[in-house]
Amino acid sequence: MTNYQRYAVYYAPEPASDLAAFGNTWLGRDPANGRTIDRPDVIGLAAGEAVAITVSPSRYGFHGTLKPPFALKHGRTRDQLEQAIAQYCADAPSVTCGPLMLKSIGRFIALAPTGPTDELGNLASGLVMALDDFRQPESESAMNKRRASGLSMRQEEYLVRWGYPYVMEEFRFHLTLSDKLDPDRMMRVRDGLAPLVSPLCKTPFRVTDVCLFGDPGDGRSFDLLRRFSLG
DSSP states (O other): OOOOSEEEEEEOOOTTSHHHHHHHHHHTEETTTTEEOOOOOOTTOOTTHHHHTOHHHHHHOSOEEEEEEEOBOTTOOHHHHHHHHHHHHHTSOOEEESOEEEEEETTEEEEEEOSOOHHHHHHHHHHHHHTGGGBOOOOHHHHHHHHTTOOOHHHHHHHHHHSOSSOGGGOOOOEEOOSOOOHHHHHHHHHHHHHHHGGGGSSOEEEOEEEEEEEOSTTOOOEEEEEEEOO
8 A cells, every 4th residue: 555645635526527527637637546648738828838837736636625635643544544534424414516617716727616615614624623633733844834925813823723724714615727827827728728617617516525635745646545425
């Protein structure tokens, strides 16, 4: 079994869905099997440009974060973590939100569900709390890297308490599609992606299961390890 430096609980689309096909193709990899996928031709983007602007999201795999990556606390095991996720999910209902929308978040592009999203936030907050005993506390140097971008008082509180500043009320679910972009490139990428994602943005967005991902470290790509159905 591969040893993973960190684990995370993510939403990832159902394998046979159109959303999974789009996301995995756009990012060039299927995290469930590690298979490399040829990138699509996108109007307005030069050859190879999609690869250049998706370095980080491609490494993490097409996903929406529910519990951010964390190292296992000493004495805890992956089997125990999986048991805890399965137990939590057995009692957690599936979630339905409004359709996805292509949008800019800061300097990157993402798909995000339209309202109502409260139940999705509750799912994420519940996972953060339920699995916190498995999390190795963040080092001061790691927390200082988060602080460098500037945090509010509440975000600082969450960073110290939960190891990540954008949880609980600060949580904003999204499916990341790019690295940080300059304004001109952001406009071109949004215009190019719009016709590709339009068919994916016509029906309610549903979360019926969550996924455990593993980070093998050294900059290698995350792997999708197991799916857990929501009760």
